[in-house]
Amino acid sequence: MRGISGKEWVFLWEEIEPPQEWVERYGKLGAQILANRGLKPEDLSKNLSDLLEYSKLEHIKRAADVIAWAIKNGKRIVLFGDYDVDGITSCALLHRVIKKLGGKVISVTPNRSTGYGLSKDLVQKLNHYADLVVTLDNGTTAIEELSLAKVPVLVLDHHNPREDVNYQNLSEKVLLVNPKLLDIEELKVVSTAALSMLLSYRLIGDDLMDYLYLPALSTVADAMELVGLNRPLVLEGIKSLKETLRKEGHYGIKELLKVLKDQENITVKDLSFYLVPRLNAPGRLHRAELSLKLLLEDREKEAARLVRQVESINLKRRQLQEILVNKALKKVEMYQTERHFIVLKTRPEYIGLAGIVAGRVANAYSKPCAVFAVGKEEATASVRGTPEVEVYNPLSQLSHMYLKWGGHAYAMGLTIWSKDLQEFETKANEIFSQVPRKTPTIHVDAYLPLRDLSQEHIRLIESLEPFGVGFEEPIFLSEELTISNIKVTGYGCFVDTKEGYSFYCANQNLVEKLRVGRARVLYSLSRKKHELVDLAWL
Incomplete structure (x- = not known):
């Protein structure tokens, strides 16, 4: 069966039979959900102490010793983050820890005009100002820039390393902590703020627990897999968020909540x-330092003022984003529907929204997409893949064209000369024409008629949270329904049925295809509201 999304529905309960002992332990539905994901009950049994054990790693110990030395000797520490939530929360966490220990620290975030990561000019400036530089969520690929450092540099990062670099030959002034360079598989899927948490635990022990919401936010924001060590981190981080409401301080996050x-x-x-x-909005349109200030703010009135600013910027972001997405989809429909790799161009000031636009286009057409912000000399892109197609490894074949690049399997950024954009577009399309295309699918966990739905089902789903990448929210198939009413809101719509059920649909690509009529619905289950995932007309 194929839905209006264009994706084939795969009924997992017809293909996978859960072990009987799981059924006895979790019930038929719970056991089916676990089996569908290829998981065992013990895969969900990790706790926070398992993650904190990695604070004993030699790399983490050396990094903590460097920071402790700088604090003890009154050295000026500069934290240099990124403009996204992982970079911001990493900075906020280490900033708070260093301040707590009496250190001298200043946090710096880039802006979209200066671009991602270290530049040679910035390194030269830091050589004169800092006694210790800590880069957070960047630095792994900045080999040439790091070679110019005259002060100690600690790099905490989780981005893919360069294949053309022998990291054993880094300058003695540079200490790189990147789990992708360590032979520990379960650490390779943690965020930079989670690494900052391990480092912080080494420095302040259990006092770290007050700040667990920071690495939890980064884990969700960076779409880290919510299996293994990330599950307890996010669960404990959510508990930490609730606990801040009853504590002194933390007014920045309190106001945001x-x-x-x-x-x-x-x-x-x-x-x-x-x-x-x-939290991402200021870094997309203006400067990420506004969000960093918010997370560091412990004065109630000032925190409220900062949240109002963030809210205003986020509203502008949403409005501009929808305009850009609609323009992009029209351009693809006119010129690029037959291409294997979609390339779109926008103005330099919109680079902060390029990733969102690329993701929406990739999702709409089930094809990888790059959105370039094109300047006179340089063009910088955000690239997004699809669940069926990675982008990092295929595009690494063109790394000789890149002035700067980095990222993960399904999301990356790169900068090239503007004059080379046409050549890149042609070569990238050739590369992806050779990448096997899989039929886009939606995996459906079980047939669960809405007429049979109970509070027990909802409690079961809640007991399996958190859901996210790697442990996706369960999707269920309904009985035959009659769509009777569609009420469009600003960023989605409510769908009512003749049988008395209601869904919310946030997928803009589906909203415009909805109408009244008989259908089978795919939906996710929530205590707050049921979400329409896809629909097939009968």
């Missing part, structure tokens, strides 16, 4: 749909 209707029952969706976009 007011955007949630239900602060006592915070979910991963609340983080990903409400908190993360707001």
Whole structure:
């Protein structure tokens, strides 16, 4: 069966039979959900102490010793982050820890005009100002820039390393902590703020627990897999968010939490749909330092003022984003529907929204997409893949063209000379024409008629949270329904059925295809609202 999304529905319960002992332990539905994901019950049994054990790693110990030395000797420490939530939360966490220990610290974030990561000019400036530089969520690929450092540099990062670099030959002034260079598989899927957490635990022990919401936010924001060590981190981070409401200080995050209707029952969706976009917004349109200031703010009135600023910027971001996405989809429809790799161009000032636009286009057409912000000399792109097609490894074949690049399997950034854009577009399309295309699919966990739905089902789903990348929210198939009413809102729509059920649809690509009529619905289950995932007309 194929839905209006254009994706084939795969009924996993017809293909996978859960072991009987799981059925006895979790019930038929719970066992089916676990089996569908290729998981065992013990895969969900990790706790925070398992993650904190890695604070004993030699790399983490050396990094903590460097910071402790700088604090003890009154050295000036400069934290240099990124403009996204992982970079911001990493800075906020280490800034708070160093301040708590009496250190001299200043945090710096880049802006979109200066670009991602270290530049040679910035390194030269830091040589004169800092006694210790700590780069957070960047630095792994900045080999040439790091070679210019005359002060100690600690690099905490989780981005893919360069294949053309022998990292054993880094300058003796540089200490690089990147889990992708360590032979520990379960650490390779943690965020930079999670690394900052391990480092912080080494420095302040259990006092770290007050700040667990910071690495939790980064884990969700960077779409880290919510299996293994990331699960307890996010769960404990959500608990930490709730606990801040009853503690002194932390007014920045307290004020931000007011955007949630239900602060006592915070979910991963609340983080990903409400908190993360707001923290990202200043870095997308203006300067990320506004969000960093907010996370460091402990004065109630000032925190409220900063949240108002963030809220205003986020509203502008949403409005501009929809304009750019609509323009991009029209351009693709006119010129690029037959291409294997979609390339779009926008103005330099919109680079902060390029990743969102690329993701929406890639999702709409099930093809990888690059959106370039084109300047007179340089063009910088955000590239997004699809669940079926990675982008990092295929595009690494063109690394000789890049002035700067880095990222992960399904999301990356790169900069080239503007004059080479046409050549890049042609070669990238050739590369992806050779990449096997899989049929886009939606994996459906079980047939669960809405007429049979109970509070027990909802409690079961809640017991399996958090859901996210690698442990996706369960999707269910409904009985035959009659769509009777569609009410479009600003960023989605409510769908009512003749049988008395209601869904919310946030997928703009689906909203415009909805109408009244008989259908089978794919939906996700939530205590707050059921979300329409896809629909097939009968």
